[in-house]
Amino acid sequence: MPGRIVLAMQGVTKAYPNGRVALRGVDLTIPDGDFVFLVGPSGAGKSTIIKLLIRDELPTKGLVLLDGRDLGRLNRRDVPKVRRKIGIVFQDFKLLPNMTVRDNVGFALEVTGARRREIDVAVDRVLRVVGLTGQADQLPSQLSGGEQQRTAIARALVHNPRLFIADEPTGNLDPMISWEIIQLLLRINELGVTVLMATHNAEVVTAVRKRVVALENGRIVRDESDAAYHRED
Amino acid sequence: MFAFIGFSLRRAWQGFWRNGLMSLAATATMVLMLVMLSGLVILLTGLDATLDYVQQEVQVVAYLKDSATQQDIDGLKASLQRMPQVTQVTSVTKEQAYKDFVARHPDEADVINSLPTNPLPASLQINLRDPNDYLDVATYLKSQPGVDRVLNIKQTVDQMVTVIGILRAGGAVILGVVGLIVLFIIVNTIRLAVVARSDEIEIMRLVGASDAFIRWPFIFEGAIVGLLGAAITIGLLLAGQGPITSFLSDYFKVLPVQASATVGQNIVLIVLGTGVGIGVLGSYLSVRSYLIR
Structure with a gap:
């Protein structure tokens, strides 16, 4: 459904109980199929936006709509269902060390109560997308950093999310491998998945020329298409 | 599921x-x-x-008058056995009491043998379901004509x-x-x-x-x-x-x-x-x- 809005944040303010205000009146709309870099210095509010999207936090003011649903007014029992619309990867991969690649990826479907047969089909498909078919039966400890991150990406994709969030996905990887991961994310985006990537990696952002949303002190200070990491005047 | x-x-x-x-x-x-x-x-x-x-070992001992007939004793025993507080009634005759004494104190057998008659009374030993019922049973026994006296163990029982x-x-x-x-x-x-x-x-x-x-x-x-x-x-x-x-x-x-x-x-x-x-x-x-x- 091209043109549909996957994410809409309207006037979102987030103040933590300790008094720190992480976001101030943020408006952000991400249409279906978009690829968005979320940039800005540490403490600018990138992590808070991600926490709001996975409903780990609730906005103090304003609306966060994911696929049309108001995350601020969600029943506790509906939270898992909304989280299944999101796939997320982190800097530290968060793989289960005692499970094989295949099981780590399948885990995301298993915990939703999917059938074994469906799981196997979906896992094979997504392992092909990230290029890990050959490593399916290895443990995370036997993989390189890049392969571990690709496993995490496969796990985040296996349930066909509406929005794919990458929180500093290249933070622990060397430049060469970082590029492979970015290429993979671009490919996933070409397959039709909406991608939101929070990063410090200026080189990558500038080279890829996608939409850039820059945060500073909890405000969006720039939102440009085909943009670089830093403002180009 | x-x-x-x-x-x-x-x-x-x-x-x-x-x-x-x-x-x-x-x-x-x-x-x-x-x-x-x-x-x-x-x-x-x-x-x-x-x-x-x-608790079950708590016994009320009633010493009987020598004048009490076997019929009196049997009647008393039967009425005690009908009491709900009582689990068991054992009858000890004068002869049995004498034998018990001799068995328990063999050195003093001479003393009791020197007496003209057997001074030991017959008695009833009554086992109680609950020691707290001691007083009820003791009171009942004291009112009976054949009973000489009831061994007072109230303090022991209370403790x-x-x-x-x-x-x-x-x-x-x-x-x-x-x-x-x-x-x-x-x-x-x-x-x-x-x-x-x-x-x-x-x-x-x-x-x-x-x-x-x-x-x-x-x-x-x-x-x-x-x-x-x-x-x-x-x-x-x-x-x-x-x-x-x-x-x-x-x-x-x-x-x-x-x-x-x-x-x-x-x-x-x-x-x-x-x-x-x-x-x-x-x-x-x-x-x-x-x-x-």
Whole structure:
């Protein structure tokens, strides 16, 4: 459904109980199929936006709509269902060390109560997308950093999310491998998945020329298409 | 539903074996605590049996007048046996009392033999269901014409009732306190095992697992720990039953009861129930703190 809005944040303010205000009146709309870099210095509010999207936090003011649903007014029992619309990867991969690649990826479907047969089909498909078919039966400890991150990406994709969030996905990887991961994310985006990537990696952002949303002190200070990491005047 | 139960059981089983060290620690704690708890239960059961026995040994002794005929005595005996407070009435004749005296004091047999007649009265020994009923029975006896006097053991009975009451209450309090400590320690050990796997819980939350999918594997795992701990405990108790019984009966030789450490059905049920119950409760509480956000 091209043109549909996957994410809409309207006037979102987030103040933590300790008094720190992480976001101030943020408006952000991400249409279906978009690829968005979320940039800005540490403490600018990138992590808070991600926490709001996975409903780990609730906005103090304003609306966060994911696929049309108001995350601020969600029943506790509906939270898992909304989280299944999101796939997320982190800097530290968060793989289960005692499970094989295949099981780590399948885990995301298993915990939703999917059938074994469906799981196997979906896992094979997504392992092909990230290029890990050959490593399916290895443990995370036997993989390189890049392969571990690709496993995490496969796990985040296996349930066909509406929005794919990458929180500093290249933070622990060397430049060469970082590029492979970015290429993979671009490919996933070409397959039709909406991608939101929070990063410090200026080189990558500038080279890829996608939409850039820059945060500073909890405000969006720039939102440009085909943009670089830093403002180009 | 089927997929859910299968998933939970499989995850519980994997979780137990893949986190071997934590599972071992939790199970060992469980065994230690259950052994302590069941030892206490066995000890208190023994105490209870002993106290019951002591209580049943409380006897009201009524000395009869020499003028009382056999018919009087039989009538009195029958009426006593009809009283609900009374469990048993034993009749001791003058001749029997004499024989008992001689048997008990062989050195003083000369004294009693020197007397022209047998001075020892016939008596009735009445066993009571509850020592607290002593006064009722004693009062009744005193009003009977054939009764000469009733041996006054009121003070002794009162003291004994008080001591037994204190012992019973003390036993219950100790059991309660130890039970709470056991609960606390096991729940905390299981909490450690769950905290060690907070990553796993976080990942499950992130990929959209419902609370039930997160909770139940841990609950089943707690049940496995409880079941295994209980099984080991019961094994230990069965193995130790013989030596402990002989030790106890040596130790409590003075008491006329068999102080045995028999592992009865009750103990097995208590150990199993406590083990599984606390395992499940511990897991439930530990995971809960991760789910409420």
